[in-house]
Amino acid sequence: MLSFEGAKRSLESAGQAHVLQFWPELGEGERRAFLQELSQLDLKGLRDHCEGAARAAAFPPCSLDEHVEPVPAESIGSARTGDEDSLAAWGNEGLLQISENRVGVLLLAGGQGTRLGVQYPKGMYDVGLPSGKTLYQMQAERIHKIQQLADRKFESACTVPWYIMTSEFTLAPTEKFFKENNYFGLQPSDIVMFEQRMIPAVTFDGKVILQGKGKIAMAPDGNGGLYQALVDNKVLEDMKKRGVEYLHVYCVDNILVKMADPVFIGFCVSKGADCGAKVVAKVHPAEPVGVVCRVQGVSQVVEYSEIQPETAALRGPGGELVYSAGNICNHFFTRSFLQDVAEVYKGQLKQHVAFKKVPFVDTCGNPVKPSKPNGIKMEKFVFDVFPFSRNFVAFEVVREDEFSPLKNADGAAVDSPTTARNSLLAQHCRWATAAKATLLDERGNRLPPSDSVSAGDNPPAQCEISPLVSYFGAGAAAQREDADNSSHPR
Numbered sequence: 001m002l003s004f005e006g007a008k009r010s011l012e013s014a015g016q017a018h019v020l021q022f023w024p025e026l027g028e029g030e031r032r033a034f035l036q037e038l039s040q041l042d043l044k045g046l047r048d049h050c051e052g053a054a055r056a057a058a059f060p061p062c063s064l065d066e067h068v069e070p071v072p073a074e075s076i077g078s079a080r081t082g083d084e085d086s087l088a089a090w091g092n093e094g095l096l097q098i099s100e101n102r103v104g105v106l107l108l109a110g111g112q113g114t115r116l117g118v119q120y121p122k123g124m125y126d127v128g129l130p131s132g133k134t135l136y137q138m139q140a141e142r143i144h145k146i147q148q149l150a151d152r153k154f155e156s157a158c159t160v161p162w163y164i165m166t167s168e169f170t171l172a173p174t175e176k177f178f179k180e181n182n183y184f185g186l187q188p189s190d191i192v193m194f195e196q197r198m199i200p201a202v203t204f205d206g207k208v209i210l211q212g213k214g215k216i217a218m219a220p221d222g223n224g225g226l227y228q229a230l231v232d233n234k235v236l237e238d239m240k241k242r243g244v245e246y247l248h249v250y251c252v253d254n255i256l257v258k259m260a261d262p263v264f265i266g267f268c269v270s271k272g273a274d275c276g277a278k279v280v281a282k283v284h285p286a287e288p289v290g291v292v293c294r295v296q297g298v299s300q301v302v303e304y305s306e307i308q309p310e311t312a313a314l315r316g317p318g319g320e321l322v323y324s325a326g327n328i329c330n331h332f333f334t335r336s337f338l339q340d341v342a343e344v345y346k347g348q349l350k351q352h353v354a355f356k357k358v359p360f361v362d363t364c365g366n367p368v369k370p371s372k373p374n375g376i377k378m379e380k381f382v383f384d385v386f387p388f389s390r391n392f393v394a395f396e397v398v399r400e401d402e403f404s405p406l407k408n409a410d411g412a413a414v415d416s417p418t419t420a421r422n423s424l425l426a427q428h429c430r431w432a433t434a435a436k437a438t439l440l441d442e443r444g445n446r447l448p449p450s451d452s453v454s455a456g457d458n459p460p461a462q463c464e465i466s467p468l469v470s471y472f473g474a475g476a477a478a479q480r481e482d483a484d485n486s487s488h489p490r
């Protein structure tokens with residue numbers, strides 16, 4: 001651990017001496033905890049970090065809008081319009097890779113769930129399904145199922161390791177939750193949890209913000225902190241040891257996420273891609289999803305917070321949105337690409353600037369809750385490695401089958417626990433109907449057959465199918481044998 005003198009010297013040379021201004025008032029325990037926190041900071045990089053933040057506040061980066069172009073439709077693969085044979089071939093390829101232990105999944109779960117308004121990790125959220133399952137449980141069960149499907153098809157005994165990136169906020173509760181739930185039946189050794197770094201929030205003039213007299217205001221370094229965390233926690237070595245060559249990276253909040261989706265994996269592998277992203281057609285210009293597009297010919301994502309509304313609203317001759325390839329935060333990476341990122345490109349990742357209200361202590365040590373933004377949080381984004389890829393592919397999927405994120409608390413019109421629950425139940429009603437099941441209402445009366453249940457609709461029945469029973473549901477080209485089992489609601 002750092003000594004007080006060491007910390008003082010480093011902070012002074014970073015222009016941050018004020019961080020220790022309340023030191024004389026701290027008790028023994030508080031001093032120890034503070035030094036512990038300071039020891040974990042990248043003190044050498046602190047000056048650059050603070051100066052960078054101040055610069056970004058003074059000269060916000062120019063918008064990329066002038067340079068963006070849509071990705072030509074013909075270069076986007078599609079699960080929506082793709083022919084049955086291609087879908088089946090991709091699904092097969094993906095399952096083969098899974099059966100050979102070459103596929104892992106990586107969950108981005110370091111966020112604080114601020115918009116959802118919960119104090120615990122989002123993955124522990126129960127959206128109110130009949131089963132009461134949480135997002136973590138559904139994801140675990142989908143891993144279980146996909147392993148089983150690959151094993152059945154290729155007579156293997158495979159493992160899809162689950163890497164989970166947490167943060168200081170989410171690691172301990174996530175670990176506890178998994179333990180209490182007996183790792184949802186998965187092998188604990190196949191679940192690798194690790195923590196992303198935290199970085200200090202900074203004032204507009206480049207000073208680290210004190211949240212308490214002996215506490216710096218820290219925030220996770222964005223989901224693009226993944227690449228540093230992979231290095232810090234030797235995750236790439238773990239992948240190599242297990243023979244994992246392909247990684248499916250996804251955000252925690254999408255209730256419909258297809259873990260290690262064989263069709264997506266197979267598509268990316270067949271195209272020789274080193275990097276890929278799933279997209280859905282945006283529903284309206286202001287939908288808060290990033291768009292996959294090209295900037296000076298290079299594919300990348302422009303985040304919803306960084307695109308001009310006029311650009312987002314542009315429409316083509318047929319009235320369709322020009323920038324409609326909405327990023328659903330489901331990415332494919334080869335291990336060798338991640339290795340290149342770790343060794344060569346990690347330091348070149350763009351810093352995104354967010355102006356936030358950061359609670360702080362004033363010069364007299366009184367806690368203040370600001371009413372307008374007073375601080376800068378610098379974040380990296382997971383998709384900012386796309387421009388370093390040699391062969392990037394985008395893959396369009398069907399929204400109601402694959403994307404219904406949980407972002408907001410109930411009461412919000414979209415992306416809430418209710419909309420997430422309805423999307424899942426509506427999907428399961430579609431699966432059951434396609435498998436010729438009869439749906440009953442609460443009083444046991446037969447419901448008229450309907451196959452037109454889409455994501456926004458209220459589900460006609462409370463029909464929930466366990467991922468342990470079906471991964472794809474009826475009609476999935478890649479897994480007919482699975483579809484045959486899907487009409488047993490749980």
Ligand SMILES: CC(=O)N[C@H]1[C@@H](OP(=O)(O)O)O[C@H](CO)[C@@H](O)[C@@H]1O
Binds near residue numbers: 382407
């Ligand atoms: C940095 C990042 O990954 N942003 C993603 C991510 O944004 P959120 O701010 O977490 O909602 O999820 C969105 C999909 O739910 C995606 O469209 C967006 O591009």
